[in-house]
Amino acid sequence: MSVVLTILWAQIRFYCLQNRRSGASIMAKAAMKSHAPSLYSLAVIQFNGSGGTKNDKDLRAGVALCARAAFLGHIDGLRELGHCLQDGYGVKQNVIEGRRFLVQANARELAAVLSNGNSKHPLLTWSVNPVANQPPQIRVVSGSGCPLLSDFGCNVPVKEAHPANRFLTEWFENRGGFPGQGMMLCSNTGCGRPETRKHEFRRCSVCGVVNYCSRACQALDWKFRHKAECAPVERWLNAEGENVAGDGDGVVNVEEVDR
Known part of the structure; x- marks a missing residue:
């Protein structure tokens, strides 16, 4: 089964058909084979205790799953890991490391846009430390766009949803x-x-x-x-x-x- 079909079928089972055990099992089996989207989906489930009660939340497991997905190159997993570190959510707070991961997520997404030959979007803004009322290091020169998924880095077009x-x-x-x-x-x-x-x-x-x-x-x-x-x-x-x-x-x- 392809990567797209694996996560699609798992989420249909888990969320749409409310067959939580079957859907989570599909994700878990795929995650054991280093299937990054399944790892990230399981992380979201762990963060929320989805399919159970609030006592079923496992923040540490969610962070670990995000870290594994990020290691495999999953941008959403890397971004979520950055926010967890920045907020101290499920892991000891480390603002500097969290921001570093958010910058990396931005860089990877920008690289993906450039590799697709997207030359119609001239806007690139950079702000390592976007504090209120302080100008970024590089300002917008031309074009228009929307922010990236995280708080730091370059503006690129919104990516298409999975x-x-x-x-x-x-x-x-x-x-x-x-x-x-x-x-x-x-x-x-x-x-x-x-x-x-x-x-x-x-x-x-x-x-x-x-x-x-x-x-x-x-x-x-x-x-x-x-x-x-x-x-x-x-x-x-x-x-x-x-x-x-x-x-x-x-x-x-x-x-x-x-x-």
Whole structure:
């Protein structure tokens, strides 16, 4: 079975048909053969305790699976590992190492774009330390684009979603957009992963409207879409209509919701 069909069939079994044991078994067998997409999918399941209860979460296992996927060249696994290290999620916090992994993820994705002969996108911006109100080392020269999946590196066109993620998105959209009563899909466009129990995913702590299956999905959606939509303007205005939020460019915090 091809790489695409393996992860597609596994996710169909796990998420769509709700045959958790069979779907996870397919992923595990593929992961044992160093199948990077399966390793990363298992990592997301471990981070969320998908298919079980909140007590079934195994953050350390999730980090280990991400590390293995990253070692095999899986960009999403590398990016997620970077965010885990940066946040101290399931592993001892190491901001410098986390940022290094995020830069590597950016570099790999840029290399993939260049290897595909994408010469219609002149925009390359670099910012090793994107602190609020501080200019990047290299500014945008021309063109337009959207941020990469992580917080550091070069802007490139948004990559096409994996066929398995597209299938999940279309599957649940055709069924009203929700995997079940009170459960949500990951708000990152193109992810498609659904909750397997209520309040499984992390939600935005400011608006409480969006949900994410992983830190990588949250970071991408914040920069690409949610940053412009998160809080109503009125929330940041005082009685005289003056802006009291400041001009910072920080990333919104998210919180675990365990009820």
